[in-house]
Amino acid sequence: MARFTIHDLAATVDARAASGGEGSYTRKLLDKGPEHCAKKFGEEAVETVIAAVENDRAHLIAESADVLFHLLVLLKSRGVRLDEVEAALAQRTTMSGLEEKASRKRD
Numbered sequence: 001m002a003r004f005t006i007h008d009l010a011a012t013v014d015a016r017a018a019s020g021g022e023g024s025y026t027r028k029l030l031d032k033g034p035e036h037c038a039k040k041f042g043e044e045a046v047e048t049v050i051a052a053v054e055n056d057r058a059h060l061i062a063e064s065a066d067v068l069f070h071l072l073v074l075l076k077s078r079g080v081r082l083d084e085v086e087a088a089l090a091q092r093t094t095m096s097g098l099e100e101k102a103s104r105k106r107d
């Protein structure tokens with residue numbers, strides 16, 4: 001089976017945003033607006049936290065998939081592309097996490 005990546009999922013979200021109809025959950029979320037998308041993302045994030053704290057591996061994987069999907073929908077609702085997030089991550093590869101944190105405080 002071909003490897004399925006987060007880029008493939010982002011392309012699906014884009015396609016549903018452009019033409020998804022009645023039967024599309026993605027389109028349903030987007031039609032409700034960014035605030036609703038943010039709320040759903042928050043719910044999925046909390047469920048992921050609970051799975052991690054409970055050390056429930058299968059549940060953690062499933063909830064992480066929900067989080068990634070809902071993050072992509074949230075980004076789409078605000079017109080942010082996945083490659084913009086990747087660019088932010090790429091910029092951080094030149095410094096350690098602690099250096100990056102310190103640089104934020106200077107901003």
Ligand SMILES: N=c1c2ncn([C@@H]3O[C@H](COP(=O)(O)OP(=O)(O)OP(=O)(O)O)[C@@H](O)[C@H]3O)c2ncn1[C@@H]1O[C@H](COP(=O)(O)O)[C@@H](O)[C@H]1O
Pocket residue numbers: 012016020023024025026027040043065066069
């Ligand atoms: N990866 C996902 C994905 N992950 C989670 N979900 C949905 O996210 C929802 C989360 O469940 P909840 O119980 O929190 O939400 P709910 O009660 O169903 O919905 P609400 O009424 O609360 O909004 C479920 O309906 C899941 O099916 C997803 N829905 C879609 N995708 C991908 O998006 C593609 C396009 O989907 P459609 O837009 O529906 O065609 C699919 O083929 C998948 O690849």
